Amino acid sequence: xxxxxxxxxxxxxxxxxxxxxxxxxxxxxxxxxxxxxxxxxxxxxxxxxxxxxxxxxxxxxxxxxxxxxxxxxxxxxxxxxxxxxxxxxxxxxxxxxxxxxxxxxxxxxxxxxxxxxxxxxxxxxxxxxxxxxxxxxxxxxxxxxxxxxxxxxxxxxxxxxxxxxxxxxxxxxxxxxxxxxxxxxxxxxxxxxxxxxxxxxxxxxxxxxxxxxxxxxxxxxxxxxxxxxxxxxxxxxxxxxxx
Numbered sequence: 001x002x003x004x005x006x007x008x009x010x011x012x013x014x015x016x017x018x019x020x021x022x023x024x025x026x027x028x029x030x031x032x033x034x035x036x037x038x039x040x041x042x043x044x045x046x047x048x049x050x051x052x053x054x055x056x057x058x059x060x061x062x063x064x065x066x067x068x069x070x071x072x073x074x075x076x077x078x079x080x081x082x083x084x085x086x087x088x089x090x091x092x093x094x095x096x097x098x099x100x101x102x103x104x105x106x107x108x109x110x111x112x113x114x115x116x117x118x119x120x121x122x123x124x125x126x127x128x129x130x131x132x133x134x135x136x137x138x139x140x141x142x143x144x145x146x147x148x149x150x151x152x153x154x155x156x157x158x159x160x161x162x163x164x165x166x167x168x169x170x171x172x173x174x175x176x177x178x179x180x181x182x183x184x185x186x187x188x189x190x191x192x193x194x195x196x197x198x199x200x201x202x203x204x205x206x207x208x209x210x211x212x213x214x215x216x217x218x219x220x221x222x223x224x225x226x227x228x229x230x231x232x233x234x235x236x237x238x239x240x241x242x243x
Contacts, residue, residue, distance in 0.1 A: 077200050122148065133222065153179065201220040
């Protein structure tokens with residue numbers, strides 16, 4: 001028992017002498033730590049000052065390594081992503097009225113109309129949660145579906161130019177203006193999200209804040225890829241020879 005006690009005191013002494021007071025306290029418990037601390041020639045005031053020192057060092061360390069910046073940029077990213085989703089939903093809500101109006105044109109291309117309906121169904125079927133930002137595979141799947149819907153709507157608008165009666169329809173003209181405005185809002189929201197993700201990912205990959213990212217499992221967030229941008233911005237191919 002005496003040897004065990006001496007061994008424990010030896011470990012405590014080694015931890016203390018090597019500047020690991022916090023580990024020494026964890027090793028032997030707070031009450032015993034105070035006793036051993038006193039036996040090593042220190043007083044309670046020094047003990048409390050040491051504890052406050054380590055606490056302050058931990059707080060400053062977290063701040064200096066970007067912890068607060070991660071919280072701020074994470075909230076900015078979530079806010080920007082929410083706006084992207086709002087604009088996507090706004091666009092999806094316009095589709096049923098657009099489809100209903102176009103159906104009034106008996107000769108309208110059914111293939112084009114069907115693509116819009118199917119693309120909307122696919123885009124709205126994907127469940128989006130806050131965790132989507134942490135899952136690149138789901139994120140890309142969602143973006144691909146939104147890209148397909150954007151392309152289908154773009155084709156529909158181009159094809160509608162072939163139908164004078166549809167172009168003259170006041171309801172269709174209003175819906176077209178709303179859709180164009182929504183597409184502009186989608187672009188703005190996407191750009192804001194891209195900027196927010198860029199700031200977050202730079203912090204997550206830069207030293208020394210990348211160490212904080214490793215400790216707290218802050219992974220880089222997915223952004224819109226070049227492939228997404230190309231698919232969404234590509235103009236639709238329309239065959240005007242179709243009747």
